[in-house]
Amino acid sequence: MSPEVKSKMEYYFKAPTVSRYSNVENGIIAQQMPNDNAFRINWASYVVEILDLESDVPVPNGTIGRIIITDLYNLATPMIRYDTGDIGAFVNDENSTDNIPKLESIQGRKMDALYKTNGDMLNPFTMHAYVYDFPEIKQLQFIQHKEKKYEIKVNTNVMFEGESLLIENFKNDIGTDAHVDIQYVDEIPSLKSGKRKISVNLYKQ
Template sequence: MNLLNKIRYKSFWLLDSLKGGHLKKDLNGISNSFQISSFSLLQNQNAPILKKLLDTVVTTSEFYNKYKLYKSLDDFPVINKLTIKENFDTINIVPKNSKDIVKVSSSGSTGIPFQIYWTKMKARRNKADVIFYANSAGYTIGDQLLFVRLWTKKYRKPIFIKKALNLVQVDIESLTDKNIETFISKIKSKKYPKSFIGYPSGFEKICNYLDKVKSPPLDCNIQSIIATSETLYDNVREKMAYYFKAPVVSRYSNEENGIISQQMIGDKFYTVNWASFYVEIFDINEDKPLKYGELGRVVVTDLYNLATPMIRYDTGDLGRFCNFENDKIPKLKDVVGRRKDVLYNTKGEIVSPFIIHTNLYNYPELNQFQIIQKSKYDYIFKINCKSKFEKEDEFTSIFKSYLGPDAHILIEYTNEIPLLSSGKRRIIVNLYKP
């Protein structure tokens, strides 16, 4: 750590100390939770926090008032974005004009844009989660952070904030070969520690450029690489690790809750943030919890949001637990994306997106690709490549082995597959509801 980074680090914690050291206390609490190896002991430790949340909402939220006689979390309903939007005024606890709230907005990339409130306590807890999980990946406060995402006006930081945070805003839309060359040259020339965080699709663009110029591994002093907001596939993970000589992990989070889980270095599973959330897996079609190991909807209870309570909140994502035998603390085996971003085969079974992508990357001639499922048997494969795709038959045959021999696959050529407003590109679009 150079002198300026040390100053940033010490200034950060000095400021927290002057404010009462609350962030440090939160961080210590999170760290202590990760020292517990028994799930039952961890649940016992979190029980008073969960009880405080539930007791508060049933006495102060009109929406939850009917659950005053609850016996456990099981008595509460599953809610989602639409539930919150339609019952916003009756769900909220903190008045809209309260000085203790922080407004948090979702980008709407799932089709339902909405805004909720956090208390300042929740905002501080989220900051502690971010610090803990960043540290676990190798990042230290004060190090330069290379943030690859869509930097719309809403997210852009003023210059003085960027300087204070040591933040470099890398806009995914500006990642042309020329700009990537300039970016790589700049981070190579600066020898101080740096870390990446951002969209895997942005990382992929950077790696594709490095492939193109036949680059060797780079000496950029990269300490950590965290992929977020999109699925991180093995080919991107391996290339980033190769070119930047740093560990690569994937983070599962959303704007309305914060960090729900993250991979630890060398671990393909996701360590759940049980310190700040209670996580359940529900049946895809019914509001009932599944047995450990079964794929279903990820449902979270935010233990620290006492402004817009998010109790048994359906995130819209799918996942499954693992590592749950003998009272071990469950992890997420995988998070396969939003329900409308998964494919079903002709038998009505979910096809893992990881299988799809593993096969996609065997065809580097494809610049962009998107699968649209229109019905039980009908699929459209949109392809962007420089010339006619010569391996159509082979490609179709491989995907039929996963989708079903009776799948009808139509290949369409396109010049561009548009980005979502969030800057992400949907590779799977499901218009079919089994």
Template sequence: MTLLIRTLEYLRFYLFWTLDFFKGSNTQKHLTDIAYKIENYSSPKVIALRQESLKKILDHAVNTTDYYSKFKNYHSIKDFPVINKNIIRSQEQEFKSVIFLNKKTKTVSTSGSTSSALKISQNKNKTIRNTADSIYFGKISGFKIGYKLLYLRHWDDVLRKSPLTKFMQNIDELEVVNMNNEYISKIIRNIEKDASKKGWLGYPSGFELICKYLDSINSKPIKANIKSIITMSEGLNNYTKKAMNKYFKSEVVSRYSNMEHGIIAQQKKGSSDFLINTASFWVEIFKIDEDEPADINEPGRIVVTDLYNYAIPLIRYDTGDIGAINYNKKYPVLTKIEGRKADIIFNTKGEIVSSFIVANVVEYDGIIQGQLIQEEEKEYTLKLNVTNNFNQESNVIKEFKGYLGHDAVIKILYINEIPLLSSGKRKATINNYLK
């Protein structure tokens, strides 16, 4: 059986690259380009190549789309406005390149967790670039083509793959919605029986539930041959990071990506910083409430220019997320990614507070889940899902006053479950005061 599994791994690996070879080695060319540009970020040649890629997409946008046509006399990217999901949705046709109107493109759609969904067309070269990005960032986390991918997320009818595709891509679709102990136990049994090399990819909240279950049965480390664990879409708390490493013997890294673009940044093993995908994107940080660049290490809006989507150029696209950049390293990194601007929590002095103060609340004995809501300038509700073992309410309030301010008014609300969004994700924070 082990020989058969190894044979299938090699077959999938060589079949993928053989097919790519006969199609012109496009994925391999992109992969080589990504590795070279990221790993030689500071070289004069790579700096020139990045500038060339940026100029190409800007020129394409002003010459082939109605929206950007008024910027034909631009001098630099600084002459372009910041756009967002709502602007594109209200003027969708104006963003489309006339060159690709009658050509076959791929349509990707945002989940619509925070508003109605947005559909973005991607030209073929962009979809190949995304595949190469996935291969590169998977590889630096320990995942290789041919390994089995345990993919833990919400699978709707649009995302769900056919049995043949799942077999060819070696993917196990694991559903994060309504996870219970019986389902988790089944997942663990199946991966223990399977001797193949594997990678986990999924929502941290789903991994947290798996770890809590393994805690409850006093489980020993799982013999599952896990080579890579990547989390996405939600904040990764310290408990889940440590527990996944404990049970599956693989370091967890967090990925920052979205449906509109692809992989924007990802942690490297041994670092909490997010390596920015400078090969495929031009990333800027703007002040929270102004279209002006933020200072170095100042938290601000993450604004992304896609260097490869020519079907709908996304120039200076406000992702809605908050982060901070540090350029004083070998490669530029995002030192912070705080999630949606609409969900950012402020302390009583008006300063941004990291969402991880909520993510790590599960380290208290008896707390299963938590969610922090800012109701007014100095008023907060902390929702807690707890077991009968929990008896540290005063300690939790004291800790949160340390984060939010000693004049913060914190109300504890005990609930049975933090509800999932339609995407299968959970919000750690909500800001009703801003709304």
């Protein structure tokens, strides 16, 4: 859940909102507490590691990497150092006496991450912000085709007058030397789950 979605849910439902991190293979791995955006890990059931995006080397706290899970209680199918395909970062819990790390952020699937023109990974939550910046857009999807070539698919029922601003804002985030095309579509196909990808990486698959 992005910070924008969490904020809107708390506003409309008038209640604290927390997000859980889970997957089908392991179950509930971590959860937020009220008034805390970090995720407390269920260390009693799992060993969680954050490894480099391209190698099996642990990264420092605050650095984005691959989320790796060892399930301590899956007796039927042991899962040791299982690569979830998700990316995130650790942060130390300043309120904890034993300084146990929490998940600072969980940023979606590695395969869907876009890369800036300088090679750095773009924070996926950056793209979610565009949905709120341009409310006239019904559906939005960012696609990376090559190192510096990107496409933005836009589905809108009205005359979209923010095309230049959308491209400018995206280039400020992805790199001013990026080549960005806009494609207007009637529909952005959803996955079998019903979700739609906000980003698709065809460059690094």
